[in-house]
Amino acid sequence: MINYPIKRKVQETVLKTTSNRGMDLEDAINQTNQYYIDNDIAYIYKKPIPIVVVKVDYEKRSTAKISEAYYKTPSTTDYNGIYLGRYIDFEAKETNSKTSFPLKNIHEHQVLHLKNIQKHGGIGFIIVHFFKLDRTFLLDASKVVEFYNRKDIGRKSITLEEFIEFGHDVKEGYVKRLDYLAIVKREYF
């Protein structure tokens, strides 16, 4: 059980009050994925948020109302799908910071998940949006695992410089809001 929805709210508030040019990462990715689907480019979709249901009220058979439930720590990533026959899997995150992405924003199970995807021949990565800088990066799962593993012995974040050096800039566009598959095609095929 985690405080996922509160964090999310805080981020959105900051985004909307500090920056008019700010992009909502989830919206941008969802719109891009819809563009990919509509144009038969790829089929990538968002997974449901994991929730543990404790109590369900059955007033009548057709309307089951969940009256007690909690957010679960996610064990997989937000997005997955298929592109040119390859398995695609990624997590998308925003950060307030201008200098680094805190590793506490990613859960250990999600890192393990990305590692498993790569082990079995899939393409895994994270997309991180520094919204105060208006910059977005794609970082390969192998680098995510490497940086995550130093968490207990040293730095607890991935620096902006590391994103610049090891990641790939994802440019914001108009029709394809965030064309991350252009990078996937260039880097993984």
Place this chain on the structure above:
Amino acid sequence: MINYPIKRKVQETVLKTTSNRGMDLEDAINQTNQYYIDNDIAYIYKKPIPIVVVKVDYEKRSTAKISEAYYKTPSTTDYNGIYLGRYIDFEAKETNSKTSFPLKNIHEHQVLHLKNIQKHGGIGFIIVHFFKLDRTFLLDASKVVEFYNRKDIGRKSITLEEFIEFGHDVKEGYVKRLDYLAIVKREYF
């Protein structure tokens, strides 16, 4: 909003009272997937159940309690993952019937989802367990789409004979409870 959890409960009760040899399909698949993961054969996992959250109570920051939510009609399938570099996606269903599988157990969006998976080079299918017969079949997505499309003009189910003719028997085992990837390997590679 659907009556998903009630159906599930009813099914489980029937399963447990009418048949001691009866297999719980979800358990069998989850155990099999764990076997695949533990032995580095494949990485296939269950997606969260889609829930729409209406009301969240924040008593304190660390415990967000969802106090009103509803089950959503699923737009994708239950399981997906990766096997020998290929995208795998399927829905698993049980039926009480001894003669056919009613198509109302599958939603239109799930059929469209399977169609999209195939279009982009993935492997999609359904696994259907006739528990009164103790038989389980794997049926390719193309056949699911074909049978689903006749729903409005004719038969509203897939018959047992059709599963026998166009599907593949999945045998129940001990260590690998339901080794459906043996069929996937034989039929799709």
